[in-house]
Amino acid sequence: MSQHPPEPVPPEADLFQAAPCGYVVVDNTGTIIRANAEFLRLVGEPAGDIVGVRTLPSLVSAGGRILMETHLRPLLERDGVVREIALDLVRLDGVRIPILLNARVHDPATGVYLVVVLETRDRHRYEDHLLAAKQAAEMAGEQAASLAATLQGTLIPPHPPAIPYLDIHALYRPAGSGREVGGDFYDVLQVGPDAWLVVLGDVSGKGIPAAVVTSFIRHTVRSLAIAHPDPSDLLGALDEAVRAHGTDHFCTLVAVRLERLRGRWDLALALAGHPPALVRRPDGTTYELGVPGTPVGLMTQPEFCTVRQALDDLAVTLYTDGVTEARSPDGMFGDERLVELVGRLPHRPTAITEGIAEAALAWQSHHASDDIAIITFAAS
Amino acid sequence: MPGVGMADALNVAMSGRTDRPALLFVHGFGCGQAMWRHVAPAFEADHRVVLLDLPGSADADPSTYDPVRHASLQGYADDVLRVLDELALDDVTVVGHSVSSMIGVLAHIAAPAVVTRLVLVSPSARYLDDGDYRGGFGPADIDDLLEMMNRNHLGWQTPLSGMVAGAGHDEARLELDDTFCRTHPEIAAQFAAVTFRSDNRADLEQVDAPTLVLQVRDDAIAPMSAGQFVSEHVAGARLVVLETRGHAPHLSDPLDVVAAIGEFLSVPAPT
Numbered sequence: 036m037s038q039h040p041p042e043p044v045p046p047e048a049d050l051f052q053a054a055p056c057g058y059v060v061v062d063n064t065g066t067i068i069r070a071n072a073e074f075l076r077l078v079g080e081p082a083g084d085i086v087g088v089r090t091l092p093s094l095v096s097a098g099g100r101i102l103m104e105t106h107l108r109p110l111l112e113r114d115g116v117v118r119e120i121a122l123d124l125v126r127l128d129g130v131r132i133p134i135l136l137n138a139r140v141h142d143p144a145t146g147v148y149l150v151v152v153l154e155t156r157d158r159h160r161y162e163d164h165l166l167a168a169k170q171a172a173e174m175a176g177e178q179a180a181s182l183a184a185t186l187q188g189t190l191i192p193p194h195p196p197a198i199p200y201l202d203i204h205a206l207y208r209p210a211g212s213g214r215e216v217g218g219d220f221y222d223v224l225q226v227g228p229d230a231w232l233v234v235l236g237d238v239s240g241k242g243i244p245a246a247v248v249t250s251f252i253r254h255t256v257r258s259l260a261i262a263h264p265d266p267s268d269l270l271g272a273l274d275e276a277v278r279a280h281g282t283d284h285f286c287t288l289v290a291v292r293l294e295r296l297r298g299r300w301d302l303a304l305a306l307a308g309h310p311p312a313l314v315r316r317p318d319g320t321t322y323e324l325g326v327p328g329t330p331v332g333l334m335t336q337p338e339f340c341t342v343r344q345a346l347d348d349l350a351v352t353l354y355t356d357g358v359t360e361a362r363s364p365d366g367m368f369g370d371e372r373l374v375e376l377v378g379r380l381p382h383r384p385t386a387i388t389e390g391i392a393e394a395a396l397a398w399q400s401h402h403a404s405d406d407i408a409i410i411t412f413a414a415s
Numbered sequence: 416m417p418g419v420g421m422a423d424a425l426n427v428a429m430s431g432r433t434d435r436p437a438l439l440f441v442h443g444f445g446c447g448q449a450m451w452r453h454v455a456p457a458f459e460a461d462h463r464v465v466l467l468d469l470p471g472s473a474d475a476d477p478s479t480y481d482p483v484r485h486a487s488l489q490g491y492a493d494d495v496l497r498v499l500d501e502l503a504l505d506d507v508t509v510v511g512h513s514v515s516s517m518i519g520v521l522a523h524i525a526a527p528a529v530v531t532r533l534v535l536v537s538p539s540a541r542y543l544d545d546g547d548y549r550g551g552f553g554p555a556d557i558d559d560l561l562e563m564m565n566r567n568h569l570g571w572q573t574p575l576s577g578m579v580a581g582a583g584h585d586e587a588r589l590e591l592d593d594t595f596c597r598t599h600p601e602i603a604a605q606f607a608a609v610t611f612r613s614d615n616r617a618d619l620e621q622v623d624a625p626t627l628v629l630q631v632r633d634d635a636i637a638p639m640s641a642g643q644f645v646s647e648h649v650a651g652a653r654l655v656v657l658e659t660r661g662h663a664p665h666l667s668d669p670l671d672v673v674a675a676i677g678e679f680l681s682v683p684a685p686t
Binding site for chain 1: 443444445446449450513552553555556557558559560561562563564565566567595596607611633635636659660661662663666667
């Protein structure tokens with residue numbers, strides 16, 4: 036072993052000075068009492084302007100200073116250590132240097148603590164992008180929810196118009212929280228001096244794309260209605276328009292033309308893959324009306340069939356499958372339960388429509404998994 | 416919260432003598448009632464000592480935070496008074512740190528018979544500079560604070576997108592993680608904004624109670640100018656300057672804080 040000359044500085048101090056990270060010793064007032072070369076390089080100041088002069092909080096940005104005083108010092112004082120704190124050092128010329136900081140209490144009696152800082156400029160840029168992306172995603176989510184709500188507002192079918200000699204009551208209840216745009220709709224419009232069209236339907240899918248198709252279908256029905264007095268012709272023309280539209284969504288619907296002739300209402304009804312109308316006699320017995328047909332926008336060879344009958348003293352209910360497919364732990368609400376329910380309800384459109392909606396919602400504990408649309412009408 | 420009182424919901428802890436006047440310690444922005452652990456016990460011998468966590472902070476029940484009520488410091492002051500009312504305490508000395516010194520001021524103004532003395536530790540009636548007034552910060556600094564908080568969700572290492580995590584996820588964390596300095600990020604951001612953008616300078620003139628202002632000589636958050644302003648605008652306020660640095664003298668120099676409060680309390684209140 037050769038004799039080493041005595042070293043002017045203890046090796047530990049060498050290691051402190053040469054540490055490949057910013058390294059400072061801080062007293063319990065926050066004052067920096069030692070700083071290594073890398074730290075002085077990071078802040079760009081000579082040791083004489085830092086050591087014994089500046090506090091560590093005074094070298095970070097104002098927000099970081101508040102965070103240090105209100106969070107890091109208390110945590111450090113209690114736990115003896117804090118890790119991975121992302122702050123910005125601010126140099127005299129205003130340049131900000133993103134850092135990660137770890138600190139550990141060295142001597143609990145005096146409160147002296149050790150701090151290392153690592154420059155994270157590149158990593159920080161990456162994290163900034165991530166954070167910006169996250170905020171953009173959250174903002175987009177909020178905007179989408181708000182757009183959905185606005186759109187929903189325009190899609191919620193209006194109250195049906197007052198029709199002489201007809202008692203009609205419609206209801207629309209969106210699924211779940213009501214924030215998602217649904218695909219159920221109805222419309223009631225005048226198509227002649229004494230003739231009215233009632234349509235009720237359900238566009239497949241959910242969200243904005245389905246809402247766009249819903250809107251398209253409602254407007255198309257309105258524009259085709261007068262030229263196609265026969266409901267199956269109307270559905271045929273609508274089917275053609277929807278397929279020409281090129282959407283992947285399809286739609287089931289029921290179209291009813293009501294015409295008042297010589298003091299009585301006649302109805303003509305066609306289905307496009309939709310549940311049949313439920314017709315209630317005054318004695319509470321019911322029957323289904325309609326020939327199934329094919330959903331609109333789905334088949335290359337669609338089939339629709341119009342059935343006709345007098346309205347007389349019947350109450351006719353049109354509904355979407357949000358009613359019969361309402362789910363509970365006991366299973367689906369189902370056709371039988373609907374028939375049994377309607378038999379018990381008063382023979383009035385308002386009572387029938389509201390009664391069905393109430394029962395279907397109660398069946399799924401008032402959290403509708405799907406939209407519900409219901410229209411009932413009877414002669415008045 | 417039906418069935419649970421505000422005192423329980425705000426994690427109120429009481430100690431000391433029930434037959435003596437009450438001292439209510441209110442922590443500031445950041446960490447909860449444990450901030451007072453080096454100071455509060457010193458008063459148990461001759462006071463009833465009451466501690467709480469502010470709504471949204473530390474171990475306060477999350478339901479106590481109301482973004483509307485807590486959009487101003489008055490909402491916090493009202494909550495403090497509800498706690499004192501539930502505990503049937505009056506003639507209370509409120510010891511408030513930082514923003515809670517102003518919460519104490521507002522509580523006193525609203526109920527002068529309940530809050531009868533004030534100890535304002537590192538107070539600031541306004542953190543932002545305004546004309547000749549030196550609060551120490553500019554508007555951009557508050558944005559910087561919100562940015563730094565966003566980078567450091569201490570104890571709330573939530574997934575990249577909050578949209579992925581269900582409510583149950585956060586609830587599970589609540590039991591695992593330490594709550595001392597933890598606040599839900601959104602609540603912390605709102606509390607920070609309410610705190611650092613508040614202006615209570617005009618309220619100071621309405622204080623009519625013995626008041627002690629404890630000011631640290633070199634405080635990076637509430638500079639001398641802020642403490643001086645408070646002591647000059649509260650009639651009869653006593654200013655004690657602690658010859659140290661930092662914004663939490665109750666942690667860094669608890670003995671000095673205890674001594675100053677003890678001396679203040681030993682002076683009989685004017686009748």
